[in-house]
Every structure is written in C-alpha cells, then in structure tokens.
Amino acid sequence: MTGPGRDAEQLMDAAAEGDRRSVARLLSMVERGGDDARAAGALAHARSGAAYTVGITGAPGAGKSTLTSALLGELRSRGERVSVLAIDPSSPFTGGAILGDRIRMQDHALDDGVFIRSMATRGHLGGLALATPQAVRVLDAAGFPWVLVETVGVGQVEVEIVGAADTTVVVVNPGWGDAVQANKAGLMEIADVFVINKADRPGAEETRRDLDGMLDLTDYGEWRPPVVDAVATEGTGVSELWEQILAHRAHLESSGELGRRRGRRAREELTRIVAERLLERARQASDGDRYEALLDDVETRGTDPWAAADELLGG
Numbered sequence: 522m523t524g525p526g527r528d529a530e531q532l533m534d535a536a537a538e539g540d541r542r543s544v545a546r547l548l549s550m551v552e553r554g555g556d557d558a559r560a561a562g563a564l565a566h567a568r569s570g571a572a573y574t575v576g577i578t579g580a581p582g583a584g585k586s587t588l589t590s591a592l593l594g595e596l597r598s599r600g601e602r603v604s605v606l607a608i609d610p611s612s613p614f615t616g617g618a619i620l621g622d623r624i625r626m627q628d629h630a631l632d633d634g635v636f637i638r639s640m641a642t643r644g645h646l647g648g649l650a651l652a653t654p655q656a657v658r659v660l661d662a663a664g665f666p667w668v669l670v671e672t673v674g675v676g677q678v679e680v681e682i683v684g685a686a687d688t689t690v691v692v693v694n695p696g697w698g699d700a701v702q703a704n705k706a707g708l709m710e711i712a713d714v715f716v717i718n719k720a721d722r723p724g725a726e727e728t729r730r731d732l733d734g735m736l737d738l739t740d741y742g743e744w745r746p747p748v749v750d751a752v753a754t755e756g757t758g759v760s761e762l763w764e765q766i767l768a769h770r771a772h773l774e775s776s777g778e779l780g781r782r783r784g785r786r787a788r789e790e791l792t793r794i795v796a797e798r799l800l801e802r803a804r805q806a807s808d809g810d811r812y813e814a815l816l817d818d819v820e821t822r823g824t825d826p827w828a829a830a831d832e833l834l835g836g
C-alpha cells in the first residue's frame with residue numbers, strides 16, 4: 522500500500538503500541554476528512570469493537586467538563602484506561618469551551634492512562650457527525666476500553682452525536698425549568714442516566730420532581746433512567762454516577778440491546794456516508810459554479826428543487 526493508507530497503517534501500529542503522538546495524528550486525519558480520514562477510519566474499524574462509549578451532554582455551562590474530569594479521576598482510581606473526546610461545536614454558545622476544558626482536565630494531562638482530545642467542526646457541523654464515530658474507533662483501536670464523549674446538547678447534530686453513545690448521560694442543573702428545557706432540546710429521549718449537577722445550589726429537589734414527572738410520561742422501555750445528584754466541583758455523586766453507568770451497561774448487555782443499538786448505529790452511519798458522498802459527487806459533477814447557481818435558482822423559485830436535483834444527479 523502507498524499514500525495515505527500506508528501512513529495510516531504505520532500510525533495505527535504505533536498507536537496500538539501506546540504511542541500517543543500517533544493517536545493524535547490519526548485523530549487529526551479523521552478531523553480533516555478526505556482520503557486520509559477514510560484510510561484511518563477503515564483501519565481503525567478492523568481493529569475496534571472493544572471500547573464502550575459514554576456520552577455526556579447538557580446545556581452550556583451545566584458542568585459537563587467538570588463532571589467528565591471527575592469521572593476520569595473515578596475511572597483512574599478503579600485502574601481503568603480512559604479517553605475523552607470533547608466535541609466543540611464552535612457555536613456561539615460555547616466560545617471558550619476548549620480552553621476551559623483544558624484547564625479543567627489538565628490534572629490528567631501527564632497520565633499515560635488518559636487521553637484527552639478536543640475536536641472542532643471547522644465550519645461544517647455535519648462533518649462532526651461523520652468524524653465523531655471515526656475518532657471513537659481510533660481511540661478504541663488504540664486500546665482505550667472507555668471513550669467519554671462530551672458535547673453541548675443544543676442542536677440537532679450535537680444531540681445526535683452524543684445520542685449515538687452506548688450510554689448517554691444528560692446533565693441538568695437545579696433551577697426552575699431546566700428539566701423542561703432539556704426535554705425541549707430532545708435530551709429526554711436520549712438520556713440513559715440523568716445527573717442533577719450543582720446540587721449544592723437550591724432547587725435540586727424540584728428539578729428531580731420535574732424529571733420524575735416527565736419520565737412518568739415517557740416510554741422508556743425496560744430501563745428507567747436513574748437520576749443522580751452531583752456536585753462535580755467537589756467530586757460528590759461521581760462514584761454513584763459511575764455505578765449507574767455500569768448498571769446501564771450491564772442492562773444493555775444482558776438484554777441484547779447493546780448489540781441492537783450498535784447495529785442501528787452502523788446502518789445509520791452507512792446511510793450518512795452514502796448521502797455525503799452523493800452530495801460530494803453531485804458537487805463535483807456540476808461543473809464550475811453550477812451547483813451554487815442551482816441553489817440560487819431554487820431560492821428565487823426560478824426552478825423547482827426536483828428539477829435541480831435531477832440535473833445535479835444526472836437523473
């Protein structure tokens with residue numbers, strides 16, 4: 522093999538041996554997209570499948586990074602190797618997220634059993650939905666049995682990304698209406714475990730009642746998402762949170778649901794890849810600025826979207 526495939530292969534071998542620079546370079550390939558990302562993704566795919574992913578989401582500032590950092594400490598004290606992907610949607614909501622995350626997670630920076638990486642969108646949100654599962658696979662292939670994925674739960678794409686984890690933790694805060702906001706953001710459907718973080722502030726009881734009330738109206742199947750109180754800044758509730766994540770994992774495994782979830786995810790990923798490639802192909806096939814011109818035509822009602830799609834796809 523030559524070109525990107527060989528590069529990726531050498532990097533993957535080194536990553537599997539524990540070389541952190543190689544892991545970082547593979548993740549950069551995945552983030553950039555294109556042929557390199559494809560080569561890295563395919564190699565990682567062949568060597569992955571052992572890791573378990575935990576998504577951590579919630580409103581901006583809910584304490585996701587503080588909680589993730591505390592979970593890192595918990596996992597390390599249990600002797601587990603763990604990696605973190607902090608997805609930065611570069612949205613107006615989270616201006617300083619990456620810097621904040623670095624500061625919060627720097628306690629773990631020199632620990633060989635921990636790998637922390639922020640991923641940005643580079644302007645194209647859909648790209649993250651494709652890149653995140655690939656990045657998870659790289660960390661999986663590099664031998665991390667746990668991958669924590671932190672993302673802010675504000676947009677459809679972010680919610681989709683974190684909802685694709687094996688276990689999804691939704692972080693809310695005490696205060697009027699926070700649980701209701703989480704519900705509106707679509708977090709109720711993807712939550713496997715709820716955390717009421719900042720439980721040192723007033724209103725935790727009301728928030729628990731709100732969540733319980735909404736859960737009563739939700740079709741959650743055999744697993745009713747438990748609600749854990751936490752004060753992430755003090756490490757309170759973190760051990761219990763981890764126990765609930767382990768309990769959810771055990772439930773998924775014993776019920777066969779883990780395999781079904783992962784199967785659904787694999788199908789969705791293929792659909793997404795095909796859609797992305799068709800769009801790319803259509804863009805390339807429509808010479809020059811024709812693609813943009815057609816978008817303009819549709820916008821100004823000069824042509825209808827079906828005729829435009831026919832032209833783009835040669836249909």
Ligand SMILES: Nc1nc2c(ncn2[C@@H]2O[C@H](COP(=O)(O)OP(=O)(O)OP(=O)(O)O)[C@@H](O)[C@H]2O)c(=O)[nH]1
Pocket residue numbers: 579580581582583584585586587588615617618621625673718719720721722751752753754755
């Ligand atoms: N009082 C209190 N403050 C907390 C707690 N957990 C986190 N914080 C504070 O809340 C602020 C936001 O915490 P982060 O961990 O950065 O929150 P985040 O959800 O990762 O934020 P974004 O990634 O920017 O959306 C920080 O100032 C934390 O110190 C808690 O349990 N109690």
Ligand SMILES: [Mg+2]
Pocket residue numbers: 585586587618621622671
């Ligand atoms: Mg954060």
